[in-house]
Amino acid sequence: MTKMAGLKPQHFLWQVEGRIAKVRLDRPERKNPLTFDSYAELRDTFRDLVYAEDVDAVVFLPNGGNFCSGGDVHDIIGPLVRMDMKELLAFTRMTGDFVKAMLNCGKPVIAAVDGVAVGAGAIIAMSSDIRIATPEAKTAFLFTRVGLAGCDMGACAILPRIIGQGRAAELLYTGRTMTAAEGERWGFYNRLVDAAALETDALDMAARIVSGPTFAHGITKTQLNQEWSMGLDQAIEAEAQAQAICMQTHDFERAYRAFVDKQKPVFEGN
Numbered sequence: 255m256t257k258m259a260g261l262k263p264q265h266f267l268w269q270v271e272g273r274i275a276k277v278r279l280d281r282p283e284r285k286n287p288l289t290f291d292s293y294a295e296l297r298d299t300f301r302d303l304v305y306a307e308d309v310d311a312v313v314f315l316p317n318g319g320n321f322c323s324g325g326d327v328h329d330i331i332g333p334l335v336r337m338d339m340k341e342l343l344a345f346t347r348m349t350g351d352f353v354k355a356m357l358n359c360g361k362p363v364i365a366a367v368d369g370v371a372v373g374a375g376a377i378i379a380m381s382s383d384i385r386i387a388t389p390e391a392k393t394a395f396l397f398t399r400v401g402l403a404g405c406d407m408g409a410c411a412i413l414p415r416i417i418g419q420g421r422a423a424e425l426l427y428t429g430r431t432m433t434a435a436e437g438e439r440w441g442f443y444n445r446l447v448d449a450a451a452l453e454t455d456a457l458d459m460a461a462r463i464v465s466g467p468t469f470a471h472g473i474t475k476t477q478l479n480q481e482w483s484m485g486l487d488q489a490i491e492a493e494a495q496a497q498a499i500c501m502q503t504h505d506f507e508r509a510y511r512a513f514v515d516k517q518k519p520v521f522e523g524n
Contacts, residue, residue: 255305255306255307256302256305256306256307257306257307257308258270258275258299258302258303258306258308258309259308259309261299263295263299264291264295265280265289265291265292265295265296266278266279266280266292266295266296267279267280267317268299270308270309272461272464273308273309273310273311273464273468274309274310274311274312274313274457274460274461274464275303275309275311275312275313275361276312276313276315276457277296277312277313277314277315278314278315278316278317279292279317279321279322280317281317282317282318282319282320283318284323284326285318285320285322285323285369285370286316286317286318286320286321286322286323286375287322287323287324287325287326287327287329287330288322288324288325288326288330288374288375289325289326289329289330290329290330290333290345293348293349293352293374294348296352296355297348297351297352297355298355299355300312300352300355300356300359301355301359303355303359303360303361304358304359304360306361309361310361310362310463310464310468310471310523311361311362311363311364311460311463311464312359312361312362312363312364312460313363313364313365313366313456313457313460314363314364314365314366314378314379314382315366315453315456316366316367316368316369316452319368319369319449320368320369320370320371321365321366321367321368321369321370321371321375321378321379321391322370322371322372322373322374322375322378323370323372323373323375324372324373324374324375324376324396325373325374331400346406349374349406349407350407350408352407353377353381353407353408356378356381356382357381357479358479360472360475360476361471361472361475362383362384362460362463362471362475363381363382363383363384364382364383364384364385364386364456364459364460365378365379365382365384365385365386366386366387366452366453366455366456367379367385367386367387367388367391367393367443368387368388368390368391368449368452369388369390369391369392370392371387371391371392371393371394372392372393372394372395372396372431373394373395373396373397374406374407376393376394376395376396377395377406377407377408377409379393379442380408380409380412380413380416380442381407381408381412383475383478384444384459385437385442385443385444386443386444386445386446386447386452386455386456386459387434387437387438387443387446387447387452388434388446388447388448388449388452389434389435389446389448390434390449391434391437391443391446392431392432392433392434393431393432393434393437393442394425394429394430394431394432395409395413395425395426395429396429397409397426397429398426398427398428398429399429404425404426404427404429405426409422409426410422410426411482413425413426415482416440416441416442417440417441417442418440421440434446465521466521467500467503467505467506467509467521467523468521468523469500469503469505469523469524470500470503470505473496473499473500476496477489477492477493477496480492481493503524504522504524505519505521505522505523505524508520508521508522509521
């Protein structure tokens with residue numbers, strides 16, 4: 255296990271408070287685009303979160319009124335045009351590895367979206383467990399608008415599961431912007447809140463999660479992801495095994511003792 259409160263990334267902002275990690279991309283003057291370096295550093299950070307003993311939830315926050323404008327046109331798209339196939343595949347696999355690291359980090363991830371969340375920014379929101387946005391949020395999977403397929407970083411697998419096949423197909427074929435109201439109505443966003451309340455709302459949600467049985471939350475996240483590829487019988491059996499594991503934890507016993515004593519349980523994540 256490792257501690258990540260002291261992490262000092264070079265390409266994004268990172269802060270740990272109360273077992274909640276706050277992440278902000280840090281190029282607000284350009285609506286927080288990603289670069290080769292920030293992709294790689296985010297991927298590595300989320301891989302390390304699996305072993306973090308001082309982080310139980312992660313919140314992606316906007317910076318300067320925007321979430322993320324996707325891959326930087328000059329720092330990423332320009333160089334990609336000059337790469338050969340081997341280099342291009344290395345890049346697309348690396349960006350996909352970032353999504354896989356988010357899905358497999360073992361911690362609930364909340365995206366708090368304001369302003370622009372497009373391209374890879376929309377993917378970060380999509381790959382989070384819970385999404386909260388402001389009415390001004392503009393979300394677009396705009397890969398086709400730069401001559402690429404909509405199937406980027408798992409979008410064709412994950413997005414239909416969130417909003418449905420037809421709606422996902424429309425967004426991925428056209429690259430059009432999904433309004434915040436559409437996003438909430440379609441289930442992409444859990445709820446909309448005013449910009450002034452966004453960070454507080456997202457952190458309150460994270461605090462509520464962190465106050466729960468965090469070991470069991472890790473099991474829940476694993477099952478939510480793994481059961482995509484399972485049949486119903488497999489899923490029920492996997493959940494039976496997962497729940498039996500959780501029944502061996504002290505948190506399960508704590509909940510029982512608290513119920514008997516008519517008190518609120520205090521979970522410790524073990």
